[in-house]
Amino acid sequence: MTEQTNRSAAYQAASPHPDLKSLEKLVGMWNLSGDTQGQITYEWMEGGFFLLQQVEMEHAGNHIKGLEVIGHLRPFGEEQSSDIKSRFYSSTGDTLRLAPTATPALGPGSFLVVVATAPP
DSSP states (O other), rough: HHHHHHHHHHHOOOOOOOGGGGGGOOOOOEEEEEEEEEEEEEOOOTTHHHEEEEEEETTTTTEEEEEEEEEEOOOSSOOOOSEEEEEEEETSSSSEEEEEOOOTOTTTTTTTOOOOOOOO
């Protein structure tokens, strides 16, 4: 019983990983232009552990809505993962697992998303 009590106490005492602060500059509403038209909104989930991205856009003749969850993995009662993870879910049924990139042009902690569309 003590082990379970200790796990519960450790779980409740956790706080958001400090590197999430680097994502603060994304918070707000962004307009998409070019080949993709629409809007992206970023906001913090209550507690500050996850950044949520909501997308509504037109791309290649398709209307797409989606939700991305960005943060550290932390199975119940365990420590947070050392790196930021991301998963995107779209209204078209697609899921994308995204990972931070160290591409110098984008800066540390940036996410690089590459989407390839197969020819008709």
